[in-house]
Amino acid sequence: MKQMKWFTLLCAGLFLFSGCSEDENENPVSSFGAGALIVNEGNFGQSDGSLSFYHTRSDSVTEDVIKKQNGGENLGATLISAYEHDGLIYLISNSPDKIEIVSVDDFTFEGAPLAGPDFVAPRYMTVTNGKAYVTCWGDWDENFTLPDSYVAVIDLSQRTVIEKIRVQDGAEGIFAVGDKVFVANSYTNWVTVIDSDTDEKMDSLQTAYDAPNDFVLDKNKKLWVVCKGPWGGEGGLVRINSDGMEADFEAVTTGLSPIGKIAINGEGDRIYFLTGAGVHSHPVNSEDLDLDPLISGGDFYAIGYHPGENALYVADPKGFQTAGRVERYNPDGTMINGFDAAVGPSSFLFY
Amino acid sequence: MKKLFLLWLLGNYLFTGGFAQPHPLNDYGEADTIELEELVIIGIPIEKYAAGSRIQTIEKARIENGRSSKLDDLLARNSAIYLKEYGNGMLSSVSMRGGSSSHTAVLWNGININTLTAGGFDFSQAPIAAIEKVDIQYGSASSLYGSDAIGGVVHLSSIDEWPEKGFRASFQQEAGSFRTWFSSGVVSYSSGPFYTKTSLYRKKSRNNFPFIYRSSEQRQKNAAYQYYGVMQELGYRINPRQSLTLSGWFNHNDREVQPNMQANAYPVRENLRDKNLRISANYKLDHQTGFYSITSGYVHDNELYAIDKASTKIATRRWVNICQYERDLAHGLTAKAGGEWTHIVTDVDGYQREISEDRIDGFLSLNYTPFRWWNSTLNIRRTFIRGYEAPTTPSIGNSLTILENNNGKLIFKTLASKGYRIPTLNDRYQPLSGNPDLLPEKSYSIEAGVRYDLLEERRRLGIEATAYVMKVDELIQWMPIGGDLWIPENIRKVAVHGLEGHAELETQMGDLAMIFTGNYFYTRSINKKEVKAGDGTIGKQLAYSPEHSANLIAEARLNQWSATVMNHFTGRRYTNLGNQSSLQPYFITDLDVARSISVGGSICMLSFKIDNVFNIRYQNYYSKAMPGVGFHAGVRIDFK
Numbered sequence: 008m009k010q011m012k013w014f015t016l017l018c019a020g021l022f023l024f025s026g027c028s029e030d031e032n033e034n035p036v037s038s039f040g041a042g043a044l045i046v047n048e049g050n051f052g053q054s055d056g057s058l059s060f061y062h063t064r065s066d067s068v069t070e071d072v073i074k075k076q077n078g079g080e081n082l083g084a085t086l087i088s089a090y091e092h093d094g095l096i097y098l099i100s101n102s103p104d105k106i107e108i109v110s111v112d113d114f115t116f117e118g119a120p121l122a123g124p125d126f127v128a129p130r131y132m133t134v135t136n137g138k139a140y141v142t143c144w145g146d147w148d149e150n151f152t153l154p155d156s157y158v159a160v161i162d163l164s165q166r167t168v169i170e171k172i173r174v175q176d177g178a179e180g181i182f183a184v185g186d187k188v189f190v191a192n193s194y195t196n197w198v199t200v201i202d203s204d205t206d207e208k209m210d211s212l213q214t215a216y217d218a219p220n221d222f223v224l225d226k227n228k229k230l231w232v233v234c235k236g237p238w239g240g241e242g243g244l245v246r247i248n249s250d251g252m253e254a255d256f257e258a259v260t261t262g263l264s265p266i267g268k269i270a271i272n273g274e275g276d277r278i279y280f281l282t283g284a285g286v287h288s289h290p291v292n293s294e295d296l297d298l299d300p301l302i303s304g305g306d307f308y309a310i311g312y313h314p315g316e317n318a319l320y321v322a323d324p325k326g327f328q329t330a331g332r333v334e335r336y337n338p339d340g341t342m343i344n345g346f347d348a349a350v351g352p353s354s355f356l357f358y
Numbered sequence: 359m360k361k362l363f364l365l366w367l368l369g370n371y372l373f374t375g376g377f378a379q380p381h382p383l384n385d386y387g388e389a390d391t392i393e394l395e396e397l398v399i400i401g402i403p404i405e406k407y408a409a410g411s412r413i414q415t416i417e418k419a420r421i422e423n424g425r426s427s428k429l430d431d432l433l434a435r436n437s438a439i440y441l442k443e444y445g446n447g448m449l450s451s452v453s454m455r456g457g458s459s460s461h462t463a464v465l466w467n468g469i470n471i472n473t474l475t476a477g478g479f480d481f482s483q484a485p486i487a488a489i490e491k492v493d494i495q496y497g498s499a500s501s502l503y504g505s506d507a508i509g510g511v512v513h514l515s516s517i518d519e520w521p522e523k524g525f526r527a528s529f530q531q532e533a534g535s536f537r538t539w540f541s542s543g544v545v546s547y548s549s550g551p552f553y554t555k556t557s558l559y560r561k562k563s564r565n566n567f568p569f570i571y572r573s574s575e576q577r578q579k580n581a582a583y584q585y586y587g588v589m590q591e592l593g594y595r596i597n598p599r600q601s602l603t604l605s606g607w608f609n610h611n612d613r614e615v616q617p618n619m620q621a622n623a624y625p626v627r628e629n630l631r632d633k634n635l636r637i638s639a640n641y642k643l644d645h646q647t648g649f650y651s652i653t654s655g656y657v658h659d660n661e662l663y664a665i666d667k668a669s670t671k672i673a674t675r676r677w678v679n680i681c682q683y684e685r686d687l688a689h690g691l692t693a694k695a696g697g698e699w700t701h702i703v704t705d706v707d708g709y710q711r712e713i714s715e716d717r718i719d720g721f722l723s724l725n726y727t728p729f730r731w732w733n734s735t736l737n738i739r740r741t742f743i744r745g746y747e748a749p750t751t752p753s754i755g756n757s758l759t760i761l762e763n764n765n766g767k768l769i770f771k772t773l774a775s776k777g778y779r780i781p782t783l784n785d786r787y788q789p790l791s792g793n794p795d796l797l798p799e800k801s802y803s804i805e806a807g808v809r810y811d812l813l814e815e816r817r818r819l820g821i822e823a824t825a826y827v828m829k830v831d832e833l834i835q836w837m838p839i840g841g842d843l844w845i846p847e848n849i850r851k852v853a854v855h856g857l858e859g860h861a862e863l864e865t866q867m868g869d870l871a872m873i874f875t876g877n878y879f880y881t882r883s884i885n886k887k888e889v890k891a892g893d894g895t896i897g898k899q900l901a902y903s904p905e906h907s908a909n910l911i912a913e914a915r916l917n918q919w920s921a922t923v924m925n926h927f928t929g930r931r932y933t934n935l936g937n938q939s940s941l942q943p944y945f946i947t948d949l950d951v952a953r954s955i956s957v958g959g960s961i962c963m964l965s966f967k968i969d970n971v972f973n974i975r976y977q978n979y980y981s982k983a984m985p986g987v988g989f990h991a992g993v994r995i996d997f998k
Contacts, residue, residue, distance in 0.1 A: 050934050053980045054620040080572065083620035103621035122624060146666035239790050239843065266842070283839055306838060306890070325893040326837050329936020332892070347894075350934060 037358050038113050040064060043313060043320055044072070044096075044358065045333060046089045048351030054102050056086025058114065059348045061333065063316060068346050076114040082107060090132040091356055092139070092163075099129045099141065106132075106141070108166075118166070125159055125168040131221075135183035136203040139163050142178035142190060153177050153194055160206050170206045174199040179267075180221030184230060184249040191219040191232060193267070198232060200252060215257040216243040220267030225291040226275030229255070233269040233280045240264065244280070244289070244296065258296035260287075266308070268354075272338065273314030281307045286321055286336075301340040309333075311355035318343060322352035401468075401642070401651065402684060404493055404513055407502060407694060407723040409735040410755025410773035412807060412824045412858065414438075416492040417875070418518070419913075423922075423950065423965070426532045426540040426561065426992060429484035429492070433512075435909050435924045435948070437494050438858045438879035441481065442902050445616030445982040447565055447583045449630075450482045454496060455828060456854040456883030456903050457509030460779060461799075465503060466514045467605055467638040469655040472506055474674045474702060477782040479512075483611050483632055487542045487559035488589045490518035496858060497826060498777030498803050501737035501753035504698070504719050508777040508801040508830060516589060516605045516638075521548040521555065527997040534967075534990030537564035551595040560586035567985035570975060571619045578983055580625035583613030599644040607636045618981040626665065633660040648685030654678070660705075673705040674783070690727040697721070704783060713787050717780075718742045731759040741780065748798055751776040766812040771824075777801040785834055785846045796834060797848045803828035807858075820862040828854045835889060851887035852900065856880050871915045878908040885935060898937045902979070904929035906943075922950040933980045944976035960997040967991075 037044075042063045049056035058072040074081045084100030084107075091097075091111055098107040105122035106129060109115060128144035138160050145155030156178040160170035177194030187209070188201040196217045202209040216234035223231050230249045236242030242265045246256040263282040270279045279288050285300030286307060302321060308331070309322035317338060324331040331352040334345040405413055416436055424432050430450040434441045442459070443450040451459030459478030464471055472479050493513040500507045525547050532540040539562050546555035562584040566577045587609035594602045615628040638655040660673040682696035698719040704712060721739035728734075734756045741748035753775030761768040781796040807824030833850030859878040864871070883900040899905065906929035913922040927945045932938075952965040966989070973986040 050980070052618075053933065054618040055933075055939070055980065083572070102618060103624045105624075147668035149667055149669065151668045151670070235842075264843075308838075323890070324838070325890040325895075325936075326835070328835075328889045329893050329895050329898075329934060330938055349938070350936070 037111055039069070039072075039358065041315065042358055043311070043333075044089070044356040045322070045348045045352050046086055046309075046354045046356070047331070047349035048087070048353050049085050050350050051327060052085075052102070054084050055350070056082050056084055056098075056100060057349045058082075058086075058089070058098075059352075061346055061348075066344060066346070068348070070349060072114050073109065076109075077116055080116070086353075087129070088131050088354055089356055090134070092134045096356065097132055097139070099132055101128055104128055121161065121166055121168075125171065127155075129159070130179050131181050133181045133183045133188065134163070135188060136186050137163075138169070138203065138206075140181055140183070140188050140201070140203070142174070142181045144177060156192065156194075158188070158190060158201060172201055172206060172208065174201075174208070175211075177218075180219070180232075182222035182224065182230065184224060184228070187249065187252075189222055189230060189232075189247075189249070191221060193218050193220050193235070196234070198247070210252050212247065212252060212254065214245045215254065216241070216245065216259065218242065218267070219245070220265075221269050223269050223271040223278055224249075224275070225271060225278065227291065229291065231269065231271075231278055231291070233265045233267060235267045236260075236264045242282075244278075246291075256294065260296070260298060263298060268308070268310050270310045270312045270319075272312050273317060277338075279310055279312060279319060281310050281321075286310060286319070286340075288338075302336060308351070309353050309355065311357065313355075313357045315357065320355050320357075322348065322355075324351050324353075327351055401640075402649070402682070402694065404495060406692075407725055407735045407737055408495065408499070408755060409725070409733045409757040410771040410805075410807075411499065412496040412771070412805075412822065414494045414496070414860065416494070417873075418491075420911075421486055421489065421492065423952070425487045425530060425542060425559075425994075426990070427486055428482050429486060429489065429514075430481035432486060432492065433481065433494075435911065435926050436875065436877075437909075438496065438860070438877045438907070439494065439510075439512075440881070440902075440904055440907055440928070441978070443482070443978045443982070443984075445581060445979070446567065446578070446985050447482060447563060447581065447613065448616050448982070449480050451478050452481060452512070453903060454494075454509030455826065455856060456852070456881045456900060457830070460506060460782065461508040461801075461830075463499070463503050463506035463511045464514065465511060466607075466636055467516060467640070467655070468653050468680060469636070469638055469657065469678045470504070470506065470700075471514075471636060471657055473659065473782075474676065475672050475704070475706060475783050477506075477779075477784075480632075483585070483609060483634065484514065485559055485561065485585060485587065485609070487557060488587055488607055488609065489514050489516065491515040496824070497773060497805055498751075498753065498775040498801055498828070500751040500777040500801075501739050501775055502721065502723065504721075504739055504741055505748075505778060505780040505798070508779055508799070508828075516591060516607060517593070517603060520593065520595070521546055521553050523548050523550050524998070528994065530992060530994040532965075532990050532992030534563075535969075535988035536567045536985065538562070538990065540992070553591075553593045555589075555591040557589040558587075560584075565616075567983075567988065569619065569983035569986070571622070571983070576619075576622055578616065578985075579622055580614045580628065581616035583611070585609065585611040585613075601642050602640070604639045605637065607634075609634045616982060619983045620981060622983070628665045629663075631662045631664070634658070648683055651680075651682045651684075653680040655680075670707045671705065672708070675703050675705070677701045692725045694723040694725075695721070702783075704787075706783075708789070709783075709787055710789050713783065715743065715783075731762070733757045737775075741778075743780070746780075746794070748780060749776070749778045749800060751778055765814055766810065769809045771807045771809065772805070774804045775802075777803070781834055781846070791836075791843065791845045793846060796846060797832045799830060799832050799834060799848070801828055801830045816866045818862070818864040820860075822858075822860040824858045826854075826856055826858075829886075830854070837889070849887065849889065850885070852883060853886050854881065854883040856882060869916055873913045874911070876908070876910040878906075880906055889935065893936070895935045898935055899932055901934050902931050904931045904943075918954050920952045920954075924948040924950070928978070939980075941977050941980060944974055946974055946976070947971045957995075960995055963994045963996075965992045965994070 042061045045059040060069040105120040107120045108117045130142045132141045141159045153176045158172045175192035179193040180191040186203045190199040198212045200210040217237045218235035219232045230247040232245045234242045243259040285304040286302040288301045308324045311320040319336040322333045330347045335343040440453040464479040495511040528544045530542045542559035544557040565581040589607045592604045611632040617625045635658040640653045643650040655678040680698045684694040700717045703714045724736045726734045738752040740750040755773040758770045779799040786794045805826035809822040812819040830852045832848040836844045857880040863874045883903045909926035929943045949968045954963040969988040
C-alpha cells in the first residue's frame with residue numbers, strides 16, 4: 008500500500024524524466040510525458056529553429072528541447088516541419104537544407120542528418136510502403152518559379168535517396184492513403200498522385216482553387232485539400248475520393264484566403280482550417296461551408312488537434328518579432344489556456 | 359559676406375610642421391585666425407547652422423591610412439555609430455542613436471545617396487579610396503537635410519581641400535589574408551585655378567577565413583567579393599569669388615552572399631552585383647548680394663540579386679538639384695534659404711511597373727550670434743511630394759561659451775529638433791503589399807552637451823559629452839496578415855535615451871607624437887508599443903542595438919615610424935524584439951605599424967597590419983561567422 012502511494016507520487020512528481028504514463032493520454036511516446044511538441048521556425052534568416060514542449064499536466068513549457076537534450080547543440084537551421092515515424096522524429100529544415108533525426112523518446116540526435124545535393128529545399132514528409140517521401144522545392148529559376156520541384160524517396164534504414172520523382176511547382180504538403188502518395192503543388196492548382204509500389208506518378212488532379220497546400224484524411228477515407236487561392240484572392244476546400252481520385256465536393260472560402268494549414272479532430276468528422284479571419288470548422292459530411300470563424304483572430308499560423316485531450320492548439324506568431332503564443336481551445340471555441348513558444352510556431356506533434 | 363577660413367584638424371599640424379602659437383578657438387571648437395594661405399570656400403561649413411549639434415570629423419590620417427578598407431570599418435573604430443554586418447565584407451548598415459539603417463541620412467557632396475527602394479545605405483559599398491572627408495552629425499538633422507536624418511547624418515565628401523599647385527600621384531598596393539588584394543592609384547594636377555584629379559581602386563578577396571562551428575573548423579564559403587571604381591574630379595576657380603567643381607564616382611561591387619555558419623557546408627549560390635554611378639556638379643558665387651551655391655547631381659543605383667538561376671534587378675535613378683542662398687541680415691545674424699528638387703525614376707523588376715516621383719524641399723536657416731559667447735541657430739525644412747503629406751521639421755540649437763581663455767574653451771550646447779523619414783519606395787509601391795499613403799516616421803528629440811577644448815604648445819585635448827532623449831513614432835513594420843502576405847504599417851513607437859562621450863588627446867614629447875581618441879556610447883532604445891496585442895515587447899531593447907559600445911585608438915609617431923592600436927568593444931545585442939536570445943559582447947584589437955622612407959622627392963610608406971590580434975571569435979549578426987586574426991602588408995608611394 009505504502010509502496011503504491013510512494014510510486015504514484017514519484018510518477019506525478021518526476022513525469023519529466025520517468026516513463027510513467029497517465030490515463031489521460033492513450034499513447035505517450037516520449038519521456039517528457041503528455042503534451043505537445045511545438046515546431047518553431049526561428050527568426051527569419053537566422054537558422055535558429057527549435058522545438059518547445061508543452062507539458063499538459065504541469066501547464067509548463069520546456070524551451071529549446073533539442074539544445075537541452077543534446078549537450079548544448081542546437082538544430083542549426085530554420086525548421087520547416089516535423090514528422091514522427093517508428094520511434095524517430097524527422098526535422099525537415101532549410102538554411103541549410105537537411106533532415107535531422109532525433110529520438111521520439113528523449114529528442115537526442117540519432118545519427119547524421121540526411122543532407123546533400125539530393126535535398127534541395129525539403130518541406131514535408133510522409134511514410135508509406137516502407138519508404139519516406141519528402142517534397143522538395145528544388146532551385147529557383149530565372150522567373151522565381153520552382154519548375155524543378157520533386158519528391159525524394161528515401162530508404163529509411165539506409166538513410167539514402169533511392170528515387171527523385173518530378174512533380175509540379177512548389178510541392179508542399181504530402182499525404183499517404185494506403186499506397187498512394189498525394190502531393191499538393193502549392194504554386195499551381197494541381198495535386199499529383201504517386202504510386203508507391205512503382206514510385207512513379209500515376210495521376211494528376213486539378214483543384215478548383217489555386218495553391219493546394221495541405222491534406223487531412225477524414226473518417227470516410229476522403230482526403231481534404233485546403234487551397235490558399237491566388238495572391239490576394241479567394242481559396243477554398245476540395246474533398247477528394249481517394250479511391251476514384253476525383254473531387255466530390257468543393258467550397259470556396261468567399262472573401263477569404265486560407266493560409267494553407269488544416270487539422271482534423273480525433274473522430275475524423277470535423278476539419279479545422281485557418282484564414283485571415285481566424286479558425287474555421289466544418290463537419291466533413293456537411294455540404295454547407297459556414298465561414299463564420301469558430302475562433303476569431305487575424306494572424307494564426309498553426310493549427311492542430313490533440314486527439315487525447317480533445318483540444319485545439321492554435322499558434323499566433325506575434326509578427327515573428329518575439330516568441331509566438333500558443334492557445335488551447337475546447338472544440339466549442341472556448342479558450343482553455345495559453346503559453347509562449349519560441350519564434351514562429353508553425354505546427355505541432357501531439358503526445 | 360565674410361570669407362570663412364577653413365581649418366583642418368589640428369592633428370595634421372603634428373605631422374606637417376609642428377605647432378605655431380596657441381590661439382583662441384572659434385565657435386566650432388577650432389583654432390581661429392591662423393595665417394595659412396587664404397582658401398576659397400569649399401562650401402558653407404556643416405557646423406554653421408548646427409549650433410548645439412554634435413559633429414565629429416574623422417581625422418584625415420585615418421582616412422589616408424584606411425584607404426584599402428571600407429567606410430564601415432572606419433566608422434566602427436572611430437565613432438559612436440554601431441555597425442550591423444551580415445558577415446565579413448557583406449552588407450553593413452549603421453545604427454545611430456538606436457535608429458535603424460534607414461534613420462541615418464548619408465550625403466555625398468550634399469546629395470542624399472540612401473537607397474530609395476529599401477532605405478538605408480550599405481556601408482560596405484563605400485570604399486574609403488573614393489572618399490576624402492567624413493563628418494558625422496549625431497542626432498536629428500531633418501531641419502537641415504530632410505528625410506532620413508533621424509538618428510544622424512553621415513557626410514561624405516570627395517573633395518577636402520583645393521589642391522596645391524603642381525602634380526601629385528599616389529599608388530598603393532596591399533596584400534592580405536584570405537587572398538585579399540588591394541590596388542589604388544590617384545593622380546592629380548593643379549595649375550592653381552584649375553585642377554583635375556583621378557582615382558582608381560580595386561579590391562578583391564576570396565574571404566575564405568576559417569571559423570569554428572560545432573567544435574570543428576571550416577573555411578567560409580560563398581563569401582568572396584570584389585569591388586573596383588573610378589573617381590574623377592575637376593575644379594575651376596573662375597575668380598576668387600566664383601568656383602565650379604565636378605565630381606563623378608563610379609563603383610562596381612560584386613559579392614557572394616555569405617551563408618550562415620550552419621549552412622556553410624552546403625552553400626547556396628547567392629550573390630549581389632551593384633553598380634553605382636554618382637555625379638555632382640557645384641557652382642559657388644560669393645557676391646555682394648550674398649553667397650550662392652547651386653548643386654546638381656545624378657545618382658544611378660543598379661543592383662542585381664541572384665539566387666540559384668533566378669535574378670532580380672533593383673535599380674533607381676535620381677536627379678537632384680539644390681540651390682542655396684545666404685546673406686547677412688544684420689550684425690550677428692545670417693540667414694540661408696534654399697530649395698531642393700529630386701526627380702526619381704525606378705527600374706525595379708519587383709514593382710512590375712515604372713514609378714516616377716518628384717520631391718521638392720524648401721528650407722530656411724538662421725544663425726544668430728547676439729553676443730560673442732552665444733550662438734543660436736534656427737532651422738526649418740519641409741518636403742513636398744504630390745499627393746503625399748510630409749511634415750515640417752524645425753530645430754533650434756544653442757551653443758554657449760561658458761569659459762574661454764588663451765588656451766581653453768568650454769561650451770555648453772543644447773538642441774531640440776524634429777525629424778522624419780519618408781517611407782521607402784518598397785513600403786509604398788510594392789505590388790499587393792505597398793501602401794502609398796503610409797505616414798512618414800517622425801522623431802522628436804532634445805539633447806544637451808558640453809565640449810571642452812584645450813590647446814597648448816605641445817598638447818591638444820578635446821572632451822565632449824552629450825546626453826539625448828528621442829521619441830520616434832509611426833515607425834513602419836512589415837507584418838504578416840494571414841500566411842504569406844506581409845504589409846507595412848505605421849505601428850511602432852520607440853523611445854531612445856543615451857549618452858555619447860568622446861575624448862581626444864594629442865601630445866608631442868620631443869620627436870614622439872601621440873594621439874589618443876576614444877568614444878563611449880550608451881544607447882537605451884526601448885520599444886514603446888506592442889507589435890501585436892499581448893506580445894510582451896513593451897520595454898524591451900530593440901534588436902541589434904547594443905546598450906554599451908566603446909572604442910579607443912592610440913597612435914604613436916616617432917621619426918619615420920608610426921604604430922596604431924585600435925580597440926573596439928560592442929556590448930550584448932538581442933537577436934529579436936522579444937529579447938529571448940542575445941549575442942555575446944566582444945572586444946577586438948587591431949594593430950597597424952608603418953614606416954615611411956624618403957626616396958628623392960617622394961615618400962614611400964610600408965605598412966603592416968594585424969586585424970583581430972587576439973583572434974577573438976565573435977558574431978556581429980547571429981549565425982554569420984566573422985574572421986579571427988588576419989594580416990595585411992602594403993606599400994604606398996606618394997609623388998609630389
